[in-house]
Amino acid sequence: MKTLLIKNAYVIDPIQNINGETMDIAVRDGKIVDDVKNPDEVIDAQGMLTLPGGIDSHTHFSGTKVNFGRYMSPEDMRAGRTSRKGDMHATAGYSVPTTYGNSYRYAKMGYTTLLEGAMAPMEARHTHEEFRYTPLQDCLANTLFDGNWFALQAIQDGDIKRLAGVLAWYLSASKGFGVKLTNPGGTEAWGFGKDVSCINEPIPRFGITPREIIVKMIEANEMLNLPHSVHLHCNNLGKPGNYMCTLDTYDAIPDLNDKRQSLYSTHVQFHSYGGSSWKDFCSKAEDIARSVNDKPHIVIDTGQVMFGKTTTMTADGPMEFNLYRLYHNKWSNHDVEMETGSGVIPVQYKKKNLVNAIMWSIGLELGLLVDDPWRCILATDNPNGAPFVKYPEVMALLMSKEYRDKEFATLHKSTGKRVILPSLERELTWNEIAIMTRSAQARALGLVDYGKGYLGEGAEADIAIYPIDVATTDPTRDYERIINGFSSTEYTIKRGEVVCRRGTCTPEGNHATYWVKPHVSPKYDMSTDSTFIDDFNRYYSIRMANYPIGEEYIGRNVCMETEASI
Amino acid sequence: MQEIKDMVCPFCGCLCDDVTLEIENGEIVATDNCCAIGNAKFLGKNRLKNPIKKVDGKWVDITYDEAIDTAVDILLDADRPLLFGWSGTHGEAQCVGVHMNEILGGVIDSTTSVCHGPSILAIQEVGHPGCTLGQVKNRADLIIYWGCNPIEAHPRHMSRYTTYADGYFLDNAFRNRKVIVVDVRETETSNVADEFIRIKPGGDYAVLSSLRAILRGKGDMIPDSVAGVTKTQLIQVAEMCKTCKFGALFFGVGLTMAKGKYKNVRNAIEFVDDLNRHTKFTLTPMRGHWNVYGANEVMSWMTGYPYAVDFCRGVAFYNPGETTAVDILARKECDACMIVGSDPAAHFPHSCVEQLRDIPMIVIDPFQTMTTTLADLQIPVAVTGIDAEGTAYRMDGVPLKVKKAIDSDYPSDTEILTRIYDIMLEVKGL
Numbered sequence A: 001m002k003t004l005l006i007k008n009a010y011v012i013d014p015i016q017n018i019n020g021e022t023m024d025i026a027v028r029d030g031k032i033v034d035d036v037k038n039p040d041e042v043i044d045a046q047g048m049l050t051l052p053g054g055i056d057s058h059t060h061f062s063g064t065k066v067n068f069g070r071y072m073s074p075e076d077m078r079a080g081r082t083s084r085k086g087d088m089h090a091t092a093g094y095s096v097p098t099t100y101g102n103s104y105r106y107a108k109m110g111y112t113t114l115l116e117g118a119m120a121p122m123e124a125r126h127t128h129e130e131f132r133y134t135p136l137q138d139c140l141a142n143t144l145f146d147g148n149w150f151a152l153q154a155i156q157d158g159d160i161k162r163l164a165g166v167l168a169w170y171l172s173a174s175k176g177f178g179v180k181l182t183n184p185g186g187t188e189a190w191g192f193g194k195d196v197s198c199i200n201e202p203i204p205r206f207g208i209t210p211r212e213i214i215v216k217m218i219e220a221n222e223m224l225n226l227p228h229s230v231h232l233h234c235n236n237l238g239k240p241g242n243y244m245c246t247l248d249t250y251d252a253i254p255d256l257n258d259k260r261q262s263l264y265s266t267h268v269q270f271h272s273y274g275g276s277s278w279k280d281f282c283s284k285a286e287d288i289a290r291s292v293n294d295k296p297h298i299v300i301d302t303g304q305v306m307f308g309k310t311t312t313m314t315a316d317g318p319m320e321f322n323l324y325r326l327y328h329n330k331w332s333n334h335d336v337e338m339e340t341g342s343g344v345i346p347v348q349y350k351k352k353n354l355v356n357a358i359m360w361s362i363g364l365e366l367g368l369l370v371d372d373p374w375r376c377i378l379a380t381d382n383p384n385g386a387p388f389v390k391y392p393e394v395m396a397l398l399m400s401k402e403y404r405d406k407e408f409a410t411l412h413k414s415t416g417k418r419v420i421l422p423s424l425e426r427e428l429t430w431n432e433i434a435i436m437t438r439s440a441q442a443r444a445l446g447l448v449d450y451g452k453g454y455l456g457e458g459a460e461a462d463i464a465i466y467p468i469d470v471a472t473t474d475p476t477r478d479y480e481r482i483i484n485g486f487s488s489t490e491y492t493i494k495r496g497e498v499v500c501r502r503g504t505c506t507p508e509g510n511h512a513t514y515w516v517k518p519h520v521s522p523k524y525d526m527s528t529d530s531t532f533i534d535d536f537n538r539y540y541s542i543r544m545a546n547y548p549i550g551e552e553y554i555g556r557n558v559c560m561e562t563e564a565s566i
Numbered sequence B: 001m002q003e004i005k006d007m008v009c010p011f012c013g014c015l016c017d018d019v020t021l022e023i024e025n026g027e028i029v030a031t032d033n034c035c036a037i038g039n040a041k042f043l044g045k046n047r048l049k050n051p052i053k054k055v056d057g058k059w060v061d062i063t064y065d066e067a068i069d070t071a072v073d074i075l076l077d078a079d080r081p082l083l084f085g086w087s088g089t090h091g092e093a094q095c096v097g098v099h100m101n102e103i104l105g106g107v108i109d110s111t112t113s114v115c116h117g118p119s120i121l122a123i124q125e126v127g128h129p130g131c132t133l134g135q136v137k138n139r140a141d142l143i144i145y146w147g148c149n150p151i152e153a154h155p156r157h158m159s160r161y162t163t164y165a166d167g168y169f170l171d172n173a174f175r176n177r178k179v180i181v182v183d184v185r186e187t188e189t190s191n192v193a194d195e196f197i198r199i200k201p202g203g204d205y206a207v208l209s210s211l212r213a214i215l216r217g218k219g220d221m222i223p224d225s226v227a228g229v230t231k232t233q234l235i236q237v238a239e240m241c242k243t244c245k246f247g248a249l250f251f252g253v254g255l256t257m258a259k260g261k262y263k264n265v266r267n268a269i270e271f272v273d274d275l276n277r278h279t280k281f282t283l284t285p286m287r288g289h290w291n292v293y294g295a296n297e298v299m300s301w302m303t304g305y306p307y308a309v310d311f312c313r314g315v316a317f318y319n320p321g322e323t324t325a326v327d328i329l330a331r332k333e334c335d336a337c338m339i340v341g342s343d344p345a346a347h348f349p350h351s352c353v354e355q356l357r358d359i360p361m362i363v364i365d366p367f368q369t370m371t372t373t374l375a376d377l378q379i380p381v382a383v384t385g386i387d388a389e390g391t392a393y394r395m396d397g398v399p400l401k402v403k404k405a406i407d408s409d410y411p412s413d414t415e416i417l418t419r420i421y422d423i424m425l426e427v428k429g430l
């Protein structure tokens, strides 16, 4: 039994209502305990900001499309190479790092838990293979259902219990964590090169609307008592004027859970656009934020864009094709039969490009206009808006009006006419930044019950100790110190072990895969449902027997069992 | 007799996963659903017996422990080791190979460099509009096979995924789907095509460019015949492509290795890209070995590059044409090599094979091959899909677990490679 004592830590732990107290943290056997006698290891964290380990609740770091981003982009690989050093493996890649690259760089920033935003269940095995080589973080994966034939069929038949049964089977079979919808209905339409452009427009073959898909999925999700809510990438991503669609979507969301949100709406920056074309493109962050402020059952992440080169990747195949027709760089597409789509293209966001400058502003506006930081998560939809290594800059921008103004002055000159960012005085506090980078994620994902996101007794000892002295740092002025401090921890601790010290990582971090297993009654158990089995074997190109991911793929894991109401 | 269903065939990139095996006295005695070449592998008899090592030009029996020590010595003693093959083993073993290469500072490359390497170069320039094979099966009403002969090389491709496969959106798959075959010669596949485009050798690029010109309304520029193909046929084919509901282009080494190489593939990708402005169209390389695509996947996530990765400077360095196995051998740079699950002696240019013969060579393989005869050390292993298991990636990127059917005393590739790697770590104090 290994013990560790962190002394004199300056702790901010919003879940426990600790807002800047100097205290000791004791760890035994990977968990936080009340006290330890004669600890094996002592860390003096005097004058260092100490937070629960960072959680990224929407990032693309493992699986088919991520790896395609690497495969097709030697130029990106060249841009981020390190050699083997001590126990650390070689890494490569800037916007799509290799698995070790992701793991080390996230660890350096104090992140200890990552949710892969989009996993096609048919290719889940690949995601889990990459998790195995992401050794310093706990990994979870959202399972895609936006174009799932069995799910859409159940909705068409009005059988929500069967829908829940379908979700349950796929989640367990793919060792997934949450229900993800990417452009619901649109990815199925993309099977024949089409898209949907309105949540009230019936989709091909099934004749149901995206609105029905979203609402029914939320109902089914709640029948399964899953830790997380439905996780939605709205329709019409990236299109001028799409904020109306986003608002309509939010208006349709029922409030079905009193413990957490009923909808997690991801990368909302990409869905907050006004205008009727790129010519009159403008920010509608105020309208979106107002809607979110009114609806306590919705949580968003911002999907911040930062300037520079990156790679976009999403299950939203039609969107990527549209984007490609704007950028004309290179385009990869990968439809997954009966389930979803995906696309990958490299992009560069430029300060002098008016559209890009507006996008950058919208992300920050959302972060400042949503009142409740518990419902506004900081993320870049890594790497779509920017690679995750940019998070410290995003934090600094949200904390300092001076820094925002300085950056804003370098943008395309017309930006000010299309956004309201310069008029926003709010500067986020340390506590709010802590909420938006770990505590809100833990709560939104339902991981607090599993010991994540706080530093109280019984919690997992996932701890980030930053070389930032809060007492002598004024975040509104010292934004360089904020960026440097959040970029590299003094210590990152995973399950009680120091896995990263000033950027130097250990080979293994005792990481685990978290997945859900809802228990449903035999009537809704698809593994014995003859229609399901027959159609599966008829229309998939692999056998149902070869589909589920065995435990051998997930190593150390936490199975989150739930009792479904069906 | 015991029957096992839904087994995965470890022969070609189709990775058919509906094979039935009949087992008697711990041996596979028959297969069902399998094609002839897959069947031959399941029933294959020419297994290597035990580790052997060449001493003064003679083979000597050794134990696995001795074989592992010898392999470690050979690799650690080399200045420029090459770890080649990988398309005939499972992903878990490939991962160990990458780790090993990192501490050796060697070159790791797969058979990709002699089959679809040019396809990857083209994809790295212009991307890849693709899909899983079931998407084709359920939707495609037009199939193009370009420079490949699936009836011979991927015998169940047409029945499982394309021409003869029942699909959701087609009431009569065979009648509703049109098949176009493009090749320099008649083949069994061209004989069943609705449209056969016979191209003069080396004419693929020109034909693709002509089709693209017609699509873009520039048909006037096209002469009456392009590389032996009449303008009338080109116009007709362009029309078929443009008006189908879902088209799928499959291509093989007939395109990637013909004159023009990666430029041909780039043109094919851009043709498909153009077609997506009219309808839905996808493209898929017909990957040959059952897990060659897996080797690309594993190397991409572990090193950042899909093949031909050189670690001699500590960081991953990738430059096909320089860091590819054939080039390293042809330049006689390589001074020791380890071959895992492939038979380069049967496929490499003569000068490369000579170099392989002249340097210390370790071969890890279940079967006798041309390469095993040239080896200095043979380490027999279990066959993934028969007496070993592991992950493989189908030609469309779908990962499958290749299961084990019987037990044997042979160690798996992963076991052997891990033992070699562990000793290396120990020797290097890592």
Ligand code: SF4
Pocket: B009, B010, B011, B012, B013, B014, B015, B016, B033, B034, B035, B036, B037, B038, B039, B154, B155, B156, B157
């Ligand atoms: S087509 Fe390929 S994978 Fe399928 S049975 Fe034949 S050899 Fe095996």
Ligand SMILES: [Zn+2]
Pocket: A058, A059, A060, A117, A118, A266, A267, A314, A381, A384
């Ligand atoms: Zn995303």
